Every structure is written in C-alpha cells, then in structure tokens.
Amino acid sequence: MTELYRVASTQKTTATLLNNETHEKSHAFFARKLKPICGDLVEVTENKAESIINKISKRFNTFSRADNKGRKQHIAANVDQIMIVMAVKPEPTRDILNRYLVTAEHEGIEPILVFNKSDIDSQVFINLINQYEQLGYQVFKTSKHDTASINCIKPLLKDKTTVIVGQSGVGKSSITRVMMPGIELKTGKLSDKTGKGAHTTSVTQMYYDQGLNANIIDSPGVWEYGLWDMSAHQVASGFREFQQHLGMCKFSNCTHIHEPQCAIMQAVKDKTIRENRYQSYLRIVDSMKYWG
Ligand SMILES: Nc1nc2c(ncn2[C@@H]2O[C@H](COP(=O)(O)OP(=O)(O)O)[C@@H](O)[C@H]2O)c(=O)[nH]1
Ligand SMILES: [Mg+2]
Ligand SMILES: [Zn+2]
Structure with a gap:
C-alpha cells in the first residue's frame, strides 16, 4: 500500500511531509528535477534508512x-x-x-x-x-x-x-x-x-x-506580489465584473485600453464597472511591459 503525504515545506533536496491520514510529520529526500512544492501530494518510497519522494500527484491548481x-x-x-x-x-x-x-x-x-x-x-x-x-x-x-x-x-x-x-x-x-x-x-x-x-x-x-x-x-514575503507575464485578456478575465462584458467589444482582440467601441470602457461610463477597478486594470496591464 502506498501512503500519500502532503508537502509542508521544501529545502534544497529534502521536504517536510505530513501524512495525509494521520498528519504525522516526517522527512524525505527528492531528486532536484522533481521540484515538489508546498501543498503537493506525494508518494514516498522507503529505501533502507531513507525516504524518497518518487511521485507528485497532479496538481489541481x-x-x-x-x-x-x-x-x-x-x-x-x-x-x-x-x-x-x-x-x-x-x-x-x-x-x-x-x-x-x-x-x-x-x-x-x-x-x-x-x-x-x-x-x-x-x-x-x-x-x-x-x-x-x-x-x-x-x-x-x-x-x-x-x-x-x-x-x-x-x-x-x-x-x-x-x-x-x-x-x-x-x-x-x-x-x-x-x-x-x-x-x-x-x-x-x-x-x-x-x-x-x-x-x-x-x-x-x-x-x-x-x-x-x-x-x-x-508564505512570508509574498506581499510584494507581482503577476507573471499575462496578456491583457487574461488580466481582464481576472476582474470578475468585466467577465459579462468580455467578447462584446468591436475588436475580438480588444485590450480595453484605447480601442473604439470597447464594451469594458462603455461599462465604466455606464458605471457598471467602477472607475477605480478599471484604473487598476490599466496599471496592471501597463506593468506587464516590464516583463517584455
Ligand atoms: N490594534 C490592533 N493591533 C493588532 C491587531 N492585530 C494585530 N495587531 C498588532 O499588530 C502587530 C503585528 O501583528 P502580527 O500578528 O504579528 O502581524 P503579521 O506580521 O501579519 O503576522 C502586533 O503588534 C499585533 O499586536 C488588531 O486587530 N488591532
Ligand atoms: Mg506573523
Ligand atoms: Zn474592449
């Protein structure tokens, strides 16, 4: 029977694990190329005195x-x-x-x-x-x-x-x-x-x-939080109240920044989208240029 463990933290080549059933703490080694991260579900092989992570379950997110x-x-x-x-x-x-x-x-x-x-x-x-x-x-x-x-x-x-x-x-x-x-x-x-x-x-x-x-x-230090390189479309779909308007702009590749007949900009005018959220959207999309 293989027991499942959850990764509590990782160091260079070792991980602290919590047994998925008993929540007991243990440690295991892993090959560097495996790259387990905190929260991963893993399988472990007991090898003489050592425990080794041999498989990471598919992450749901x-x-x-x-x-x-x-x-x-x-x-x-x-x-x-x-x-x-x-x-x-x-x-x-x-x-x-x-x-x-x-x-x-x-x-x-x-x-x-x-x-x-x-x-x-x-x-x-x-x-x-x-x-x-x-x-x-x-x-x-x-x-x-x-x-x-x-x-x-x-x-x-x-x-x-x-x-x-x-x-x-x-x-x-x-x-x-x-x-x-x-x-x-x-x-x-x-x-x-x-x-x-x-x-x-x-x-x-x-x-x-x-x-x-x-x-x-x-995760201390995550506060200075930056989004990885995302398209304007990906950023826009992360703004909940934008979602119902997406796909209704004149141009299917609209970035909602300067294009004519933009459904998002119209919604801002109509006040169904708040100005401060839209301005934040613009700043976030603009910040993506640093990743160019
Ligand atoms: N007045 C007030 N102080 C708080 C409150 N919550 C935390 N603090 C104080 O803020 C400081 C930082 O709290 P801490 O829990 O260590 O913050 P952390 O760095 O986010 O973990 C400490 O001096 C706390 O006593 C609160 O609801 N009201
Ligand atoms: Mg703290
Ligand atoms: Zn648009």
Whole structure:
C-alpha cells in the first residue's frame, strides 16, 4: 500500500511531509528535477534508512507569482482558498489586492478578504468593504481585540487548505492564533527589501490544525506580489465584473485600453464597472511591459 503525504515545506533536496491520514510529520529526500512544492501530494518510497519522494500527484491548481524575470513561479499547490489580510495600518494598496484577485480567479482559488485592526478605525475601509462585497467576494472586518469577529472566519477554513497573505504587521499571526491555537506561524526574514529574496520559496510552509481539520499555508514575503507575464485578456478575465462584458467589444482582440467601441470602457461610463477597478486594470496591464 502506498501512503500519500502532503508537502509542508521544501529545502534544497529534502521536504517536510505530513501524512495525509494521520498528519504525522516526517522527512524525505527528492531528486532536484522533481521540484515538489508546498501543498503537493506525494508518494514516498522507503529505501533502507531513507525516504524518497518518487511521485507528485497532479496538481489541481497552483498559487503562483512572478519571479524576477516575469516567469510564473509556483509557491503552493492544491490550494482551496486565499485569505488576503489587510489592515488600517500599514495601509494596503488596491492594486495588490486586485492582483491577488486576478490570480484567484485564474486558478479557481476562493478569496477571503480580511480587513483587520478595525479597533483603530472602523470607518476607513467601509467603501472598500462595500465595493468588494458588491462584487460577490467574502469580506470580513476583524480586530484581534474582538475574538468573535475573527471566529466568524473559522467555519470557512474547515477541511480546506488556505493560503494566508498580507503585508508584514497586518495581523496574520494574531488572527491565525485565534482561529488555530495549536500552530504558530514562523516569522519570515527576507533577504532583500523587495521581498523577492532567494529564500522566499523555502520559507513557504503549510501547517495542519486538528481542530478545524484544516491546512494553512504561510508564505512570508509574498506581499510584494507581482503577476507573471499575462496578456491583457487574461488580466481582464481576472476582474470578475468585466467577465459579462468580455467578447462584446468591436475588436475580438480588444485590450480595453484605447480601442473604439470597447464594451469594458462603455461599462465604466455606464458605471457598471467602477472607475477605480478599471484604473487598476490599466496599471496592471501597463506593468506587464516590464516583463517584455
Ligand atoms: N490594534 C490592533 N493591533 C493588532 C491587531 N492585530 C494585530 N495587531 C498588532 O499588530 C502587530 C503585528 O501583528 P502580527 O500578528 O504579528 O502581524 P503579521 O506580521 O501579519 O503576522 C502586533 O503588534 C499585533 O499586536 C488588531 O486587530 N488591532
Ligand atoms: Mg506573523
Ligand atoms: Zn474592449
């Protein structure tokens, strides 16, 4: 009988594994060309004293980002949800949130938006919260001083694998501590200011919480999040409210930037698409030129 394991973290040629049934921790070697990532389901061969990963199961999706050349770099596999934590302090930028949402739409990862530190100012995010709720996203307002506000999220995590992202200091550890008292997220030190340090992949780590039968994947440094080289069409289809208008532009290859009779630009005029989302779309598409 082959037992299945889930990769909790990887080092150069070894991986920390969690038994898929018992959740017991173990370690195994892998051949470099195999390239397992956090969240992978793997088969292991016991070889004298060593365990070796011999097979990676087909991934149903990946959570990825751009490497420093704009190529898609896989961070974690088989992810159900992404919990995007933002706070009154430090203030988030809208484009980062939208970039995460584009990835989520692409990979079929369910986003959960969390606006934390509401005790400092409960009004500042009202517009943002309303806007994203209207788009159909699950949005929560939390404070670490209000356990009930955090406990509202707990049922969503049950039996799932969730990636948690957010700028350092927004309260990821604080929130996780309330929802999953048994685990302690590591503090990730990055090798450079951009957060794109060489060690970024190796600190991505999956934790199992018995209470919720849930995994949480912490990937410190993902906050400076860049999308890999995508076409305008791919970016547009990652904006949920654009989807119903796509295919209705005069030109089938419309980038929705300057073309005449563009259904997206018309929808912005008609206010069925918010100006700030469209402007964010333009900036994201524009940023793709750096990957040229
Ligand atoms: N006022 C306030 N402070 C918070 C809240 N959540 C976290 N903090 C504080 O923010 C700092 C960073 O929190 P931490 O959980 O380590 O953030 P992380 O870097 O995202 O894991 C700590 O000093 C926390 O006590 C909150 O809801 N309200
Ligand atoms: Mg932390
Ligand atoms: Zn168009």
